[in-house]
Amino acid sequence: MPSAPTPTSRERILAAIRQNKPSLQPLPERIDWGAVPTNLITPFKTMLQAIGATVVEAADYETVRAHVRETFPDVANIAVTVPELTDLADFSLAVADPHDLELINLAILPGAWGVAENGAIWLTEQEMVHRALPFITQHLALVIHRERLVATMHQAYERIRVDKTGFGAFIAGPSKTADIEQSLVIGAHGARSLVVYLLG
Amino acid sequence: MKTNIPDHATASVAFNRDESYVDWHDETLWFVRQKRDRAAMALPEWEDLRETASQIKNHVLSNLDGLLEEFERKAQANGITVHWAVDAQEHNQIVLEIMRGAGAKQLVKSKSMLTEECHLNPFLQKHGVEVIDSDLGERIVQLRGEPPSHIVLPAIHLKKKDIGELFHKYLGTEKGATDPQYLTEAARQHLRETFLTRRVALTGINFAIAETGGFVVCTNEGNADMGAHLADVHIASMGFEKIIPKTEHLGVFLRLLARSATGQPITTYCSHFHRARTGQQMHLIIVDNGRSAQLGRPEFRASLKCIRCGACMNTCPVYRRSGGHSYHNAVAGPIGAILAPNLNMRENADLPFASTLCGSCSNVCPVKIDIDKQLYLWRQVLAKEGYISGVKEAGLQVAAKVLASPTLFKWTFRTGRMVMRTMPFVVGNSLNPWFDDREMPTAPKESFRQWWEKIREKANAEEVKNVEAFEKLK
Numbered sequence: 001m002p003s004a005p006t007p008t009s010r011e012r013i014l015a016a017i018r019q020n021k022p023s024l025q026p027l028p029e030r031i032d033w034g035a036v037p038t039n040l041i042t043p044f045k046t047m048l049q050a051i052g053a054t055v056v057e058a059a060d061y062e063t064v065r066a067h068v069r070e071t072f073p074d075v076a077n078i079a080v081t082v083p084e085l086t087d088l089a090d091f092s093l094a095v096a097d098p099h100d101l102e103l104i105n106l107a108i109l110p111g112a113w114g115v116a117e118n119g120a121i122w123l124t125e126q127e128m129v130h131r132a133l134p135f136i137t138q139h140l141a142l143v144i145h146r147e148r149l150v151a152t153m154h155q156a157y158e159r160i161r162v163d164k165t166g167f168g169a170f171i172a173g174p175s176k177t178a179d180i181e182q183s184l185v186i187g188a189h190g191a192r193s194l195v196v197y198l199l200g
Numbered sequence: 201m202k203t204n205i206p207d208h209a210t211a212s213v214a215f216n217r218d219e220s221y222v223d224w225h226d227e228t229l230w231f232v233r234q235k236r237d238r239a240a241m242a243l244p245e246w247e248d249l250r251e252t253a254s255q256i257k258n259h260v261l262s263n264l265d266g267l268l269e270e271f272e273r274k275a276q277a278n279g280i281t282v283h284w285a286v287d288a289q290e291h292n293q294i295v296l297e298i299m300r301g302a303g304a305k306q307l308v309k310s311k312s313m314l315t316e317e318c319h320l321n322p323f324l325q326k327h328g329v330e331v332i333d334s335d336l337g338e339r340i341v342q343l344r345g346e347p348p349s350h351i352v353l354p355a356i357h358l359k360k361k362d363i364g365e366l367f368h369k370y371l372g373t374e375k376g377a378t379d380p381q382y383l384t385e386a387a388r389q390h391l392r393e394t395f396l397t398r399r400v401a402l403t404g405i406n407f408a409i410a411e412t413g414g415f416v417v418c419t420n421e422g423n424a425d426m427g428a429h430l431a432d433v434h435i436a437s438m439g440f441e442k443i444i445p446k447t448e449h450l451g452v453f454l455r456l457l458a459r460s461a462t463g464q465p466i467t468t469y470c471s472h473f474h475r476a477r478t479g480q481q482m483h484l485i486i487v488d489n490g491r492s493a494q495l496g497r498p499e500f501r502a503s504l505k506c507i508r509c510g511a512c513m514n515t516c517p518v519y520r521r522s523g524g525h526s527y528h529n530a531v532a533g534p535i536g537a538i539l540a541p542n543l544n545m546r547e548n549a550d551l552p553f554a555s556t557l558c559g560s561c562s563n564v565c566p567v568k569i570d571i572d573k574q575l576y577l578w579r580q581v582l583a584k585e586g587y588i589s590g591v592k593e594a595g596l597q598v599a600a601k602v603l604a605s606p607t608l609f610k611w612t613f614r615t616g617r618m619v620m621r622t623m624p625f626v627v628g629n630s631l632n633p634w635f636d637d638r639e640m641p642t643a644p645k646e647s648f649r650q651w652w653e654k655i656r657e658k659a660n661a662e663e664v665k666n667v668e669a670f671e672k673l674k
């Protein structure tokens with residue numbers, strides 16, 4: 001008689017789980033909280049400042065443009081994925097290898113959603129063009145319309161389809177670390193600074 | 201106990217040699233705990249969130265097989281290659297095979313406690329693969345040839361002087377330089393070079409979503425993203441309990457995680473991976489390594505709900521004054537002490553005794569694991585199973601002290617039997633070192649049990665007081 005085939009690791013793990021798991025527990029029905037404040041802009045700005053970002057309220061793209069020129073004078077290698085601001089770019093993103101992005105000093109990207117409770121901004125690879133871009137750039141600028149603010153993470157996830165693209169991220173502030181004696185240092189491996197332009 | 205590895209009590213004595221250093225460690229972690237309190241109290245719905253997170257995780261444990269199968273199906277549809285590993289050895293072997301398949305001999309790795317648990321780095325090194333840990337704290341301990349001492353703050357046991365010396369030696373920073381900004385910049389340059397040259401990157405996973413077949417990785421430094429987006433091959437490893445049913449549940453967990461860990465409202469980067477970028481390969485390894493056995497222990501299975509925030513460590517009076525390395529386990533602190541005996545009762549029999557049972561860990565845990573209760577229960581299980589062989593030896597040491605001290609002798613006489621009845625090992629592992637550093641206690645009039653209940657109440661009352669004080673500040 002042929003012996004039974006050796007179970008795969010997958011089968012062994014699933015069998016052990018089935019044997020050992022407790023009886024089915026229901027999922028909670030309610031998963032969102034938080035009174036919705038009428039004014040989302042103030043908490044969003046306060047949070048961003050608290051996490052090390054700069055916030056600029058801009059009436060229009062012209063204001064953004066002027067501010068970028070003033071804040072980053074003589075900066076070369078600027079990549080832009082905001083259609084209205086492409087004239088600020090001097091670095092083409094038409095590269096095949098993301099390693100080439102290493103030279104970028106400033107990346108200006110549109111944010112899809114902003115979360116007032118923590119200052120996080122959601123963007124997908126559609127906005128990034130290259131996944132590495134918002135991380136590898138020395139400095140990051142995100143442009144977001146004020147109508148795109150929501151109060152909490154619950155509300156953000158109601159509006160986002162996380163698998164619409166292959167990659168998406170909440171970005172909250174510049175990269176940071178406190179691994180040396182708990183002293184906060186801005187500029188770990190990702191962007192050294194973040195400026196958020198709040199449009200409208 | 202593991203041969204050559206001192207037990208928790210012995211290692212704590214070593215950690216306590218430099219008092220000012222221990223005080224710093226203690227206060228720094230308490231400061232992180234206070235930041236957690238402020239972040240938590242800013243949300244009126246905090247307790248509801250904890251309860252919801254706990255319920256979601258209870259559901260997950262009760263439906264792990266179904267969720268993992270759904271996840272695998274969706275992940276495969278997303279083009280991710282899914283592997284299953286029964287134990288650490290199999291996990292490490294899978295990583296090595298992927299490396300070989302890619303013809304790569306260098307790996308860049310972001311934070312993953314699972315790979316620490318599996319001892320992946322030494323395994324790969326033995327097979328000629330160089331591993332570079334890219335989280336700053338992890339890189340620091342890696343250069344020192346040490347494991348992380350904290351799951352969120354890997355180098356919390358070091359002072360900037362130590363790191364300055366280390367970086368001078370390995371990264372060529374100026375001798376005597378200790379400025380964190382300067383040292384971080386040096387590491388940034390050094391690791392940028394690494395990110396740009398490694399073709400395979402490994403990341404951990406904070407949450408895997410069954411509904412969509414994707415996963416979320418959270419960092420503050422951006423190192424997971426720098427590694428993954430520049431590599432040709434992305435390997436992501438997860439303990440199977442990291443699965444959550446739906447995207448909407450991320451809202452609950454991401455609101456809790458960073459607030460509990462460091463008091464931040466959210467980590468800087470919460471990256472959602474669903475498909476490889478064009479030309480890239482994505483592998484995902486689902487690991488058991490003792491988890492299914494833990495699932496089968498009704499009184500201990502809740503430990504699998506852990507989201508690795510580290511809050512229980514920051515609040516633990518024993519952890520703060522003994523350091524992560526004294527736990528001789530990848531995950532230290534209260535959660536480590538209830539996870540480790542599951543993996544190996546003999547080697548980790550001392551860990552559930554590294555606690556005062558004050559209950560502070562359970563009070564801060566964002567997924568409401570009954571950590572202190574499990575510590576207490578593990579003591580009983582370990583005693584029953586005969587895994588506290590060290591008890592005899594420790595008992596003799598206590599005996600020697602007792603005989604030398606009339607005050608202690610009297611006290612022991614009155615309470616000893618009771619203590620021995622409730623928790624036999626406490627005598628060997630908690631009281632003994634206790635006396636090393638402290639004034640002798642006066643004889644308690646109440647039973648241990650009464651004392652314990654009172655201490656618990658006091659700890660709870662203090663929590664409430666903290667909350668009230670904070671409310672007033674606001």
Ligand code: SF4
Pocket residue numbers: 460505506507508509510511512513535561564565566567568569571
């Ligand atoms: S046991 Fe709870 S508090 Fe401790 S690390 Fe896990 S989730 Fe955080």
